[in-house]
Structure formats: C-alpha cells, structure tokens
Amino acid sequence: MTIRTDLPYLRARSLRAAQPAPPAPAVSPSPDLADVAGSVAEQPSASLDLSAPVVPSPAQPPSASLDLSAPSAPAAPAVSASLDLGDSAPPTPPAGTPPAGTSLTLFDETPATPPGGTSLSLDAPSQAPAAPSRSPHGHTRTADHGLGLPTINAGERRPMTENEPVVELTRMQSAAGGLDAKVAVSNPSEVILGLVFETGDSRESLVLPGLSQQGPDPRRPIFRATTSGVAVNLRRITDIHRLVLFAVPTRPSKQLPGGTVTVTTYGESRLEIPLVAGPTLGAQALLTGYVVEGRLVLRAEHDPYSGTLQQICAAYGYREISWRDPYTPLV
Amino acid sequence: MAVSLSKGGNISLEKAAPGMTNAVIGLGWDPRTTDGAPFDLDASVLLLADNGRVRGDSDFVFYNNLTGDNGAVQHQGDNRTGEGEGDDEQINVSLAQVSPDVQRIVVVASIDQADARGQNFGQVADAYIRIYDADDPHNSTKGVRFDLGEDASTETALIFGELYRNGGEWKFRAIAQGYAGGLASVITQFGLQVG
Numbered sequence: 001m002t003i004r005t006d007l008p009y010l011r012a013r014s015l016r017a018a019q020p021a022p023p024a025p026a027v028s029p030s031p032d033l034a035d036v037a038g039s040v041a042e043q044p045s046a047s048l049d050l051s052a053p054v055v056p057s058p059a060q061p062p063s064a065s066l067d068l069s070a071p072s073a074p075a076a077p078a079v080s081a082s083l084d085l086g087d088s089a090p091p092t093p094p095a096g097t098p099p100a101g102t103s104l105t106l107f108d109e110t111p112a113t114p115p116g117g118t119s120l121s122l123d124a125p126s127q128a129p130a131a132p133s134r135s136p137h138g139h140t141r142t143a144d145h146g147l148g149l150p151t152i153n154a155g156e157r158r159p160m161t162e163n164e165p166v167v168e169l170t171r172m173q174s175a176a177g178g179l180d181a182k183v184a185v186s187n188p189s190e191v192i193l194g195l196v197f198e199t200g201d202s203r204e205s206l207v208l209p210g211l212s213q214q215g216p217d218p219r220r221p222i223f224r225a226t227t228s229g230v231a232v233n234l235r236r237i238t239d240i241h242r243l244v245l246f247a248v249p250t251r252p253s254k255q256l257p258g259g260t261v262t263v264t265t266y267g268e269s270r271l272e273i274p275l276v277a278g279p280t281l282g283a284q285a286l287l288t289g290y291v292v293e294g295r296l297v298l299r300a301e302h303d304p305y306s307g308t309l310q311q312i313c314a315a316y317g318y319r320e321i322s323w324r325d326p327y328t329p330l331v
Numbered sequence: 332m333a334v335s336l337s338k339g340g341n342i343s344l345e346k347a348a349p350g351m352t353n354a355v356i357g358l359g360w361d362p363r364t365t366d367g368a369p370f371d372l373d374a375s376v377l378l379l380a381d382n383g384r385v386r387g388d389s390d391f392v393f394y395n396n397l398t399g400d401n402g403a404v405q406h407q408g409d410n411r412t413g414e415g416e417g418d419d420e421q422i423n424v425s426l427a428q429v430s431p432d433v434q435r436i437v438v439v440a441s442i443d444q445a446d447a448r449g450q451n452f453g454q455v456a457d458a459y460i461r462i463y464d465a466d467d468p469h470n471s472t473k474g475v476r477f478d479l480g481e482d483a484s485t486e487t488a489l490i491f492g493e494l495y496r497n498g499g500e501w502k503f504r505a506i507a508q509g510y511a512g513g514l515a516s517v518i519t520q521f522g523l524q525v526g
Contacts, residue, residue, distance in 0.1 A: 175395035294395045
C-alpha cells in the first residue's frame with residue numbers, strides 16, 4: 001500500500017464515538033435551524049458538518065450536513081436540514097415539541113426586544129400567551145392573550161418616538177371615559193385634527209371640524225370634534241374597529257406648524273406625538289388605533305409622506321368613503 | 332315564589348334554588364321617561380379572592396370583557412336603553428366552575444357618563460337584582476330577588492349584591508352600597524386601575 005504524503009490533514013482526522021442508531025427514525029424534512037448541531041451523523045441529512053471529519057459508519061448513511069458547532073451528542077432523532085450558528089449543543093426541546101420545527105433560532109439567548117415593539121424577531125415574544133392548561137377543578141383555562149406590547153400607567157406621560165411608537169391600553173383604559181386628542185402649537189388655528197374611523201359593523205366615516213362634527217351616528221356619537229381636537233367615547237369601544245388621527249393644516253400654503261399632539265386617557269395618561277413642521281399635500285397621518293380583543297393599540301405613525309386627505313385615507317385602508325374632491329369627504 | 336331579600340339580607344343559594352349549578356344574575360331598571368339625556372346603565376361583576384381584591388384585570392367582567400374566570404362567568408352583553416321586558420342585563424355564573432380561589436362575586440351597576448349628564452340612581456325606578464337557575468328559568472318558586480326600592484339617591488354606581496362562598500356552598504347577600512364617583516370609584520377599591 002502506498003502512503004500518500006500530499007494529504008497531511010488526514011492525520012488529524014478522528015473517529016467519532018459510535019452512536020446507536022435510533023430505533024425508528026422519523027424522516028421529515030425540517031427547516032429547524034436549532035436541531036442540527038451535532039445531530040447529523042446518525043441520520044440521513046442534507047446538512048453540512050464542518051467540524052472534525054468523521055468516517056461514516058457503515059450503519060449510518062453518508063451525511064452532507066452543515067454543522068458549524070462543536071460535535072456533541074445528538075438530541076433530535078429526526079432528519080433535519082436546519083442550521084445552528086450557536087456555539088453549544090442545541091437545547092433539548094420541551095416535552096411535546098415536535099422534533100421537526102420551523103424555528104429560525106440563530107442564538108441561544110433570547111434577544112432583547114426594545115420596548116417600542118419594533119423587533120423583527122420571528123420568535124414568540126417572551127410574554128407569549130401560555131398554552132391552555134387544565135385548572136384543578138377540571139375546566140380548561142383559556143390562554144392569556146396579552147399582546148405583549150408596551151403599556152402605560154395612570155398619570156404617566158409617554159412621548160411616542162420612532163423607536164417606541166406603540167402603546168397598548170388595558171381593557172379598562174380602553175373602555176373608560178374618553179380618548180382626547182388635542183393639538184399643542186403656538187398658534188392652534190394653524191392646524192386642525194380629524195379622525196377617520198371604521199366601526200365594528202364596517203362603517204367608515206370621518207370626523208373633521210367644520211365639516212362633520214361627530215359620527216357615526218349623530219344621536220349617539222362615538223367620535224366627535226372638540227374645540228381643540230377630537231375625542232373618542234371609549235364607552236363604545238366595542239363598536240370601534242380602527243381609527244386614524246390626522247392633522248390638516250389651515251394655512252393656504254398647507255404648511256404644518258411644529259408642535260405636539262397629545263392624546264389623554266381617562267386616567268390622565270398622556271401620549272405625545274410630535275407634529276413636524278413642514279409643507280404637506282393637505283393632510284398628515286399621525287396616529288393609528290386598532291381594537292384588539294378589547295384593547296386599544298395605538299401607534300404613532302411618523303409617516304414621512306403626506307397627501308391629500310383622500311390619499312391619506314386610502315393609504316391607511318379607508319376606501320369606503322366618497323369624496324367631493326381630494327380634500328373634502330362626502331359625509 | 333322566589334325569595335325576596337331586603338338590604339343586608341343573605342340566603343343560601345342551595346335553599347333558594349335547590350340543585351342550581353348554573354346561575355343567572357339578572358338586573359333590571361326602568362329609565363327616566365322625562366326629557367334629557369338617555370340613561371345607560373351597565374352591569375358588571377368583580378371576582379374577588381380571599382383578600383378582597385381581584386387577582387388581575389381579567390377578574391373584572393364588564394362590557395369590554397365579557398368572560399371571566401375561564402368562562403365560568405359570562406356577561407351576556409350590554410343593553411343600552413333599559414327598554415323592554417325582563418332583565419336588562421344578565422350575567423351567567425357556572426357555580427361549580429368558579430375557581431376555588433374566587434371567594435366573592437360582587438355585582439355592580441353603574442350609570443355611564445352620569446356626571447356629564449347629571450344622572451344618578453335616584454332617577455332610576457324599579458331597579459332590582461335576581462338570581463335564578465339557568466337550567467330552570469321559568470320556575471318561579473326558585474331563586475332570590477332584591478329590589479333596590481328608594482335606597483339610592485345621588486349615587487352613580489352601586490354594589491347591588493354579591494355571591495360568596497360560605498363553607499361549601501354559595502350564598503347571596505343584598506348590599507345596595509352606593510358610590511358617588513361612578514364605576515371607577517367602585518373598582519379601584521378592589522384593586523383595579525382605571526387608567
């Protein structure tokens with residue numbers, strides 16, 4: 001036999017400890033990236049192992065797996081095409097977790113999510129609702145559908161910045177008293193606030209001072225214009241689906257003055273939305289609100305684009321409104 | 332004939348409605364018929380632990396949270412006018428399904444925007460609360476009833492009564508405790524934040 005000297009790296013090769021083959025491996029194509037590390041030698045796999053070379057066992061089919069971690073004992077007996085870039089063995093899945101997952105875990109630690117709620121993580125939030133469980137007296141506990149969004153306390157003021165644009169009101173905050181939006185600028189006559197809304201029965205309309213003072217039903221209004229802004233009667237929260245608060249400059253130049261729009265709750269919590277000075281095309285969206293399981297979720301839009309009022313409404317999905325002209329709804 | 336209680340009275344539900352496992356809490360009132368803003372009365376319940384406070388926000392069952400204690404308590408929805416026959420608002424309670432750590436179920440009635448409209452319970456007529464068997468609703472011999480009468484005047488919220496555990500059974504107590512500060516003043520004393 002001839003000894004080749006042109007392949008010195010082969011001297012470093014080692015043989016992995018033999019692993020017993022699972023009795024009946026489930027073959028399922030899994031994109032779970034967390035399952036892969038060290039689990040590639042025993043199973044037919046499409047992943048690529050870059051760790052120390054392994055001589056394939058006759059009992060184990062050749063592997064084309066990609067494993068960037070140190071070899072470790074296999075955890076999942078299923079075929080996996082996942083990619084784990086972590087530096088340790090994959091965590092043992094909790095009981096009941098299917099071996100073939102679809103997670104895209106790239107790190108072992110839970111990423112810190114900013115309170116503003118703008119994380120792009122595909123993982124469930126740390127305050128994810130618990131799975132239904134069974135209570136001691138027999139009936140099934142329903143999951144807590146906490147939205148996991150930033151909340152606000154009574155009396156607290158909160159600037160709604162681009163980094164923290166979202167606030168979730170509790171069911172009580174969402175249902176008690178009213179939501180009052182007011183403009184705070186040096187010359188309040190230079191801007192008016194309006195609301196476009198959709199009710200629970202899918203009616204869309206607007207409240208705009210001087211044009212439509214209240215809606216949707218003048219006899220029992222939910223939304224109304226006030227002397228310095230607009231207000232929402234939260235006693236009717238169950239009749240509200242969504243809304244957009246917008247600003248309309250009154251100058252002929254359609255220039256918005258700089259300042260702040262405040263939104264206060266019954267408990268005197270105050271949300272502050274910046275009003276950026278500058279030219280507009282007629283209207284500027286400021287804040288959106290959606291009712292999610294009885295909770296009002298508010299988001300400062302910080303929209304860089306303005307438009308005619310008709311364009312703003314259409315851009316935010318209010319297309320069931322008729323218009324006299326691009327600036328004047330038919331209400 | 333259903334048992335009629337006076338203020339402060341209490342009775343075992345097993346005696347008032349033998350065999351009842353699913354109770355209906357019915358509340359009724361007649362709105363003012365003179366000119367002025369319409370009345371909108373709301374019924375709600377608080378599920379209290381043995382410390383006299385709610386365990387969390389979800390223990391306040393009202394028009395914006397119709398289900399409590401994993402479905403053991405179900406608010407049947409809002410009647411905005413008080414018009415029509417029978418109960419104006421109803422809340423169903425599956426007595427056997429209520430969590431063991433819930434010791435009291437306090438029933439509250441309140442007037443929406445009472446201050447703004449200058450309204451109070453003195454202007455509400457024929458207000459009552461009754462408890463009856465959901466599985467035998469037409470049996471007039473079962474159940475318990477408490478008529479508010481003229482007890483309330485300037486109050487804008489009212490604790491009508493409460494279901495409470497006593498030993499191994501549920502009892503009902505007629506309370507009629509009024510509050511001038513509306514619903515907020517009631518619920519805050521039980522550990523809830525309004526805003």
